[in-house]
Amino acid sequence: MAETGGGGTPRERYRAQVRAEIKQHAWERIGTAGASALSLNAIAKQMGLSGPALYRYFAGRDELITELVRDAYRSLADTLRAVVDGKASGKGAQGAPLAPDLAKLAHGLRGWALEDPNRYFLVYGTPVPGYHAPDDTTVIADEIMRMLLDACMALPGDREPAPFAAHLAEHRQWGEGHPAPPAVLHKAVTFWTRLHGVLSLEAAGHFNGMGFDPARLFDAELDDLLNG
Amino acid sequence: MAETGGGGTPRERYRAQVRAEIKQHAWERIGTAGASALSLNAIAKQMGLSGPALYRYFAGRDELITELVRDAYRSLADTLRAVVDGKASGKGAQGAPLAPDLAKLAHGLRGWALEDPNRYFLVYGTPVPGYHAPDDTTVIADEIMRMLLDACMALPGDREPAPFAAHLAEHRQWGEGHPAPPAVLHKAVTFWTRLHGVLSLEAAGHFNGMGFDPARLFDAELDDLLNG
DNA sequence: TGTACATCAGTGAACGCGCGTTCACTGATGTAC
DNA sequence: TGTACATCAGTGAACGCGCGTTCACTGATGTAC
Numbered sequence: 001m002a003e004t005g006g007g008g009t010p011r012e013r014y015r016a017q018v019r020a021e022i023k024q025h026a027w028e029r030i031g032t033a034g035a036s037a038l039s040l041n042a043i044a045k046q047m048g049l050s051g052p053a054l055y056r057y058f059a060g061r062d063e064l065i066t067e068l069v070r071d072a073y074r075s076l077a078d079t080l081r082a083v084v085d086g087k088a089s090g091k092g093a094q095g096a097p098l099a100p101d102l103a104k105l106a107h108g109l110r111g112w113a114l115e116d117p118n119r120y121f122l123v124y125g126t127p128v129p130g131y132h133a134p135d136d137t138t139v140i141a142d143e144i145m146r147m148l149l150d151a152c153m154a155l156p157g158d159r160e161p162a163p164f165a166a167h168l169a170e171h172r173q174w175g176e177g178h179p180a181p182p183a184v185l186h187k188a189v190t191f192w193t194r195l196h197g198v199l200s201l202e203a204a205g206h207f208n209g210m211g212f213d214p215a216r217l218f219d220a221e222l223d224d225l226l227n228g
Numbered sequence: 229m230a231e232t233g234g235g236g237t238p239r240e241r242y243r244a245q246v247r248a249e250i251k252q253h254a255w256e257r258i259g260t261a262g263a264s265a266l267s268l269n270a271i272a273k274q275m276g277l278s279g280p281a282l283y284r285y286f287a288g289r290d291e292l293i294t295e296l297v298r299d300a301y302r303s304l305a306d307t308l309r310a311v312v313d314g315k316a317s318g319k320g321a322q323g324a325p326l327a328p329d330l331a332k333l334a335h336g337l338r339g340w341a342l343e344d345p346n347r348y349f350l351v352y353g354t355p356v357p358g359y360h361a362p363d364d365t366t367v368i369a370d371e372i373m374r375m376l377l378d379a380c381m382a383l384p385g386d387r388e389p390a391p392f393a394a395h396l397a398e399h400r401q402w403g404e405g406h407p408a409p410p411a412v413l414h415k416a417v418t419f420w421t422r423l424h425g426v427l428s429l430e431a432a433g434h435f436n437g438m439g440f441d442p443a444r445l446f447d448a449e450l451d452d453l454l455n456g
Numbered sequence: 457t458g459t460a461c462a463t464c465a466g467t468g469a470a471c472g473c474g475c476g477t478t479c480a481c482t483g484a485t486g487t488a489c
Numbered sequence: 490t491g492t493a494c495a496t497c498a499g500t501g502a503a504c505g506c507g508c509g510t511t512c513a514c515t516g517a518t519g520t521a522c
Binding site: 238239268279280283288 | 510512519
């Protein structure tokens, strides 16, 4: 991606560009039918290429999916990073400029998730059947949790910590080295699971016939996390 | 299912039995590879039958999946019903015998979800790509929400209701006719999304390398719902 | 009780399809002198 | 600047596979008299 317009020989630039183009078409197809329906031949046809042509750019279907999963994680992490750094806003700049980082993260997450639900599910949904995620993703997942911990640290008023917070602090193999106290660890995990609960049901369409506005439910959960 | 051992001609009983057997093998395959990998031919082979034989029992692949989805919803509703009625326990009878219905429901839901994660995802997960759920499911989904509302009614202490509760009461196309006040509606929806947040991430294996015990996280969320 | 007939479960062959992937090839693009 | 060669993108044919589904059939099971 970063190589597309940059250095390298013309052939290298062309290669990178076609690779990106293949991925883009892959995302379009994933957006339509989900990740398990990804087909190299179908992508090739859509690009006006012959099936085997794609093997110049990817070793096979698995490598393509691996790359897409990695990109999805990276994209989420970058989006959240940008939101925290104030370079972008999850909801629009007219809102509260003093919004805590946790609110920015939440709205950034929501925007990213709904922008392409299938991409969201590729990261946080049902694992793709015969496929195992690459190791890099756990690194990026950890990076995301660290951002979350940072944002939770800045939050005021932690009442008495729940018993689970202690368990969490004693059994922690994520965000290692981060100085967050037990209550903050708990807050971060809760932030993750609660917002995922709303987002995944919304993105899958499970609120569809119910009548209420999912955005308000999301904001209500966020409020509870900020002030609870 | 209910017909298997019951009345009808011998041929009808045989038919029902083979249908059930097909479904059972289908569940096994779904448990292994997910619903999108369901294949009639593969099921037939596993049963020692020829491929086309299954067309005596199901009009095609879609009808099979439809039936499985319906059964999954039904199974969840029945499980929750039984738990609330005290005919079964979600966690073991030695626990608090005075546990509120909401806690019973929660543990019933968790037990059901982890018993077969792919069945859970068939109900509350990413929709199967080219497939649309049958209408009956919304009826069962509503039945489940009503049980939830009943359980939430029995809960003590509702402080001042959140603004979202009012919105929810004014835009409600589910559990219609149920006398739950706004705060209870809010509680029920929150119960659903929060527990789903934990369960779906746990069932998909997203807590795997993190070290903590998902069961404790689940209970912590439940406690918060009961006492928050 | 026995015979004649209807019902229906299951088979095997076949259809067309799309899949991932390999291989030997053509033709264009870039490099070296 | 022009020529000779190497690199490499893309093609078309082919392989084997499994899929959903149809069709005409065989043979067993049940029913009617």
